[in-house]
Amino acid sequence: MDATVRSGPDAERARATVEAGLSAGEVVSLFGRCRVTYDGRASSRLETGDRLLLLKPDGTALVHTAAGHQPVNWQPPGGEHEPTVDSEGLVVASTRSGAEETLLVRFETVAQVTRYPADEGSGPTVEGTEADLKERVLTEPELIEAGFEPRATERDTPAGAVDVYGVDADGRTVIVELKRRRAGPDAVGQLRRYVEALRRDSHDAASIRGVLAAPSVTNQARELLAEEGLEFVAVEPSVEGT
Amino acid sequence: MDATVRSGPDAERARATVEAGLSAGEVVSLFGRCRVTYDGRASSRLETGDRLLLLKPDGTALVHTAAGHQPVNWQPPGGEHEPTVDSEGLVVASTRSGAEETLLVRFETVAQVTRYPADEGSGPTVEGTEADLKERVLTEPELIEAGFEPRATERDTPAGAVDVYGVDADGRTVIVELKRRRAGPDAVGQLRRYVEALRRDSHDAASIRGVLAAPSVTNQARELLAEEGLEFVAVEPSVEGT
DNA sequence: GATTCTATCTCGCTG
DNA sequence: CAGCGAGGTAGAATC
Numbered sequence: 001m002d003a004t005v006r007s008g009p010d011a012e013r014a015r016a017t018v019e020a021g022l023s024a025g026e027v028v029s030l031f032g033r034c035r036v037t038y039d040g041r042a043s044s045r046l047e048t049g050d051r052l053l054l055l056k057p058d059g060t061a062l063v064h065t066a067a068g069h070q071p072v073n074w075q076p077p078g079g080e081h082e083p084t085v086d087s088e089g090l091v092v093a094s095t096r097s098g099a100e101e102t103l104l105v106r107f108e109t110v111a112q113v114t115r116y117p118a119d120e121g122s123g124p125t126v127e128g129t130e131a132d133l134k135e136r137v138l139t140e141p142e143l144i145e146a147g148f149e150p151r152a153t154e155r156d157t158p159a160g161a162v163d164v165y166g167v168d169a170d171g172r173t174v175i176v177e178l179k180r181r182r183a184g185p186d187a188v189g190q191l192r193r194y195v196e197a198l199r200r201d202s203h204d205a206a207s208i209r210g211v212l213a214a215p216s217v218t219n220q221a222r223e224l225l226a227e228e229g230l231e232f233v234a235v236e237p238s239v240e241g242t
Numbered sequence: 243m244d245a246t247v248r249s250g251p252d253a254e255r256a257r258a259t260v261e262a263g264l265s266a267g268e269v270v271s272l273f274g275r276c277r278v279t280y281d282g283r284a285s286s287r288l289e290t291g292d293r294l295l296l297l298k299p300d301g302t303a304l305v306h307t308a309a310g311h312q313p314v315n316w317q318p319p320g321g322e323h324e325p326t327v328d329s330e331g332l333v334v335a336s337t338r339s340g341a342e343e344t345l346l347v348r349f350e351t352v353a354q355v356t357r358y359p360a361d362e363g364s365g366p367t368v369e370g371t372e373a374d375l376k377e378r379v380l381t382e383p384e385l386i387e388a389g390f391e392p393r394a395t396e397r398d399t400p401a402g403a404v405d406v407y408g409v410d411a412d413g414r415t416v417i418v419e420l421k422r423r424r425a426g427p428d429a430v431g432q433l434r435r436y437v438e439a440l441r442r443d444s445h446d447a448a449s450i451r452g453v454l455a456a457p458s459v460t461n462q463a464r465e466l467l468a469e470e471g472l473e474f475v476a477v478e479p480s481v482e483g484t
Numbered sequence: 485g486a487t488t489c490t491a492t493c494t495c496g497c498t499g
Numbered sequence: 500c501a502g503c504g505a506g507g508t509a510g511a512a513t514c
Contacts, residue, residue, distance in 0.1 A: 025308070027294060027306070027308050029273075029356075031269075031358040031360070038507070041370065042368055042371060042480070042506095043370055043507085044367060044369070044507075045366060045367050046365075046367075047363075049360075049361055049364075050363070051360060051363070052269060052271065052296070052358065054294070054296075054306065056306075056308055056309060057309070058309040058310070060311050062306075064269070064298075065360055065361070065363050066268075066269050066298055066299060066300070066361060066362045066363075067300040067302070067362045068298075068300070068494085068495085069302050069318050069319060069493090069494060069495090070494060070495075070506095070508090072365060072366055074507085076311050076507090076508095077310060077311060077509095111358060112358065114271075116292070116353060116354065118291075118292040118294065118306075118308040119291055120309045121291035121292070121293070121308075121314075122289070123314060124286040124288040124314055125286060125288075126284055126285070126286040127284060127285050128284030128492075129490080130489095131490090154513095159427075160427075160462075160487095160488065160489080161488085161513085180490090180491090181492095182501095184502075185401070185402075185431075185504095186431065193427065193466070219501095220502080224435070237284075280492070281492095283492040284491095284492045285492085286492075311508095311509060311510085312493090318492085318494070319494095341492095343492080345492095368507075370507075371505080371506085372505065373505090402502095402503065403503085422505090422506090423506095423507095424486095424487095426488070426489095427487095427488080428489090432504085460486080461487085462487080462488085
């Protein structure tokens, strides 16, 4: 049972197992040879091959091959699975009604079907995110520069919410855009929009500084910063055991 | 075998199956109760719960719960899996040597282990991507506007490669940024950078137009376009059966 | 529901 | 190898 399966259930038994598992709120996995078609926001075709189909009670469907992090085809949560058997064998259709989206997995052979009553559980606690970096900056403002005083986070501007908003030792406004990893042109674009939005509403544009705080920046990002008169400060995303 | 499993293999049998499957280049899946810890680019902790662990021969590890498209924990391709048994039971470690990254899955109970010789196969053929939209614009330039003549795609600028580069009926340069779905501020940022880069190298900045072509734009994106003197053109991503 | 942004993003491509 | 941008991105937070 826990070794390679040489002959699988026939199509109707597989269908019944899928249906029973899903209606019991269980996770169902199928290994087998199949073709896959998707039509919706785009459309895709996948020729016959050996794959794993993972079906979740929330409507999620994932088709995985032997390589890669990403599923080769999928359906996001919110839809429904419908296993049927036609003259060619087992077909699992996963559809999202709202969006006109359909994933069809047509099995040539089903090597194994497994159902398992997994709980949804709670998500993982993750550390080292951008939110954590923000906390660090708030408790250690000198990470940005000596004399920096944070005044607000997620402060609204016409261009969106600023990560950290504060003042420097000279009383000038400082807008900080945080990135937990190497920052590219997109990060500069964000910072620039926030700074310009505030400068537009200010009588003294020069008193508003923009600071990109990240572990490092790409060259292009550095050039963009220079063009816009913005600054870069190196901050490590997390330290852990140092 | 294809119904709910009430009692699973003991830890050592599970370990042996995982090892045998992986060394044979097969995909291995384990259903069971486990705790998960990840340390690397960030760190995360996941308390005991029922989950599916999917192990691929390329080093990919995916931990899935009963809900959601995304794995609740994972390891990208490129590493190695090492199943061991200690006093508490089966532990699967997936590590990426280059990056200092480790995913540890410690099983309290293993309900089922399955190995399956899936081929990697070839990826799906996808239609309706941005590349397809670009093809449409090249064969039907009037989608942008009457008289538009594409001259190049992926044309290099100091700020990156422009999607479509051409001239309008009046001989002015037109830079087109394509998006297959509703465009936001980031798309305007890209277009803006390309246009400014070209204007900087031009003696006649006004002769360079920037066009964002997408199914629609958000309000903020529209405002940004207006501020920068850029334009919007509505194009549908794909038509299929019309 | 629409908008905006993060992500342990992943992935592919290009220099 | 880095850098840049796409993705059927998904997911969260906010309005």
